[in-house]
Amino acid sequence: EAGVAQSPRYKIIEKRQSVAFWCNPISGHATLYWYQQILGQGPKLLIQFQNNGVVDDSQLPKDRFSAERLKGVDSTLKIQPAKLEDSAVYLCASSSRDGATYEQYFGPGTRLTVT
Amino acid sequence: GQNIDQPTEMTATEGAIVQINCTYQTSGFNGLFWYQQHAGEAPTFLSYNVLDGLEEKGRFSSFLSRSKGYSYLLLKELQMKDSASYLCAVRNQAGTALIFGKGTTLSVSS
Numbered sequence: 001e002a003g004v005a006q007s008p009r010y011k012i013i014e015k016r017q018s019v020a021f022w023c024n025p026i027s028g029h030a031t032l033y034w035y036q037q038i039l040g041q042g043p044k045l046l047i048q049f050q051n052n053g054v055v056d057d058s059q060l061p062k063d064r065f066s067a068e069r070l071k072g073v074d075s076t077l078k079i080q081p082a083k084l085e086d087s088a089v090y091l092c093a094s095s096s097r098d099g100a101t102y103e104q105y106f107g108p109g110t111r112l113t114v115t
Numbered sequence: 116g117q118n119i120d121q122p123t124e125m126t127a128t129e130g131a132i133v134q135i136n137c138t139y140q141t142s143g144f145n146g147l148f149w150y151q152q153h154a155g156e157a158p159t160f161l162s163y164n165v166l167d168g169l170e171e172k173g174r175f176s177s178f179l180s181r182s183k184g185y186s187y188l189l190l191k192e193l194q195m196k197d198s199a200s201y202l203c204a205v206r207n208q209a210g211t212a213l214i215f216g217k218g219t220t221l222s223v224s225s
């Protein structure tokens with residue numbers, strides 16, 4: 001079974017530029033999450049999708065961050081304009097409603113550096 | 116508010132046993148997860164507890180006490196490859212996202 005795919009793996013941009021990240025979840029997983037992980041901290045949820053609907057985006061800085069999940073499969077996360085404090089690893093995860101665990105499977109992440 | 120606490124760093128030697136503690140205060144509870152994260156890699160699932168007690172899986176065990184808001188991850192027969200960050204995470208409600216602690220960096224030396 002293929003895992004969660006993300007691209008790019010690394011991105012360096014200057015502040016005030018825009019950037020987009022792409023995620024392809026595990027096939028059949030209805031729930032998709034984007035987390036932000038700043039160095040030395042645990043992941044923090046940015047947005048959760050159930051199919052193509054938003055379940056929770058309470059911690060998404062909506063003045064600069066946006067995300068979509070068209071057709072309930074792939075998702076993109078965009079930052080425009082980027083700030084220095086956006087330097088972090090952006091992790092995408094997906095989970096299935098099968099079973100009680102709802103275990104989340106993480107992708108390799110995109111490491112963003114804003115200079 | 117939501118708060119998950121775990122030690123920042125721990126060290127141990129090969130072959131030893133180490134216990135990583137986690138305390139939590141969250142608005143709800145629908146399970147506690149432990150993830151392992153090697154430097155530069157994605158977190159990988161280790162264990163899940165939703166009822167009180169001990170869950171054992173090979174060299175790793177996880178314990179939960181819901182009344183105390185407390186969990187621990189026990190790693191036995193430590194190996195060098197166990198050097199990683201261990202993340203404690205709580206889910207408030209079924210199907211929702213995880214709330215993570217800051218992680219415990221474990222260093223295993225020979």
